Amino acid sequence: MTPDLAPLPGTFYQRDAVEVAADLIGRLLVRRRGRALMAGRIVETEAYRRDDPASHSYRGLTRRNRSMFGPPGHAYVYVSYGIHHCMNVVTAPVSAVLVRALEPVLGLGHMARHRGLDGERVLCAGPGRLCQALAIDRADDGTDLTTARGVWVAAGAPAAEVVSTPRIGISTAVELP
DNA sequence: CATTTGATGTCCT
């Protein structure tokens, strides 16, 4: 019953961000750091197209968002509110999908340790929390998600049904689903 | 229980 952890191919990311955001639900976000192997089922995502005023790419290239202007299929990791890290997958064109929540699947002990928790059970619910659980930070920005190094996305079991809601935690362009 | 506040990198005006 070991899940297939092979990375999804680059073609997966060569699509519109909204399409990729829906297709990511049910997939596995896999993290290997040294001997530690962790994985979680992606259960919540958010698409940020280039023409979205809430997207970091909307106002053009900066030092922070450089990865969003690179090839699809790479990671865009940024620092949020000066404290937390958030991880996106870059899609075509100059767009990205924020990974907002995971259902922990593999390496829960590592996740809990990275979170600095003992009894706490909220491991990966929230973009900042999941990056802390998987020990993802700016050093992982730009990682090629199509190779099994560092961090990547595996096939998992794509969700049969995906629901769309107003976006979470933003104040610009809140009307976009 | 709900609401407020403190932590503070990066980009904005």
Add this chain to the structure above:
DNA sequence: GGACATCAAATGC
């Protein structure tokens, strides 16, 4: 100086 794709702890009902 202010805003922000956040989170946890403190404070107020």
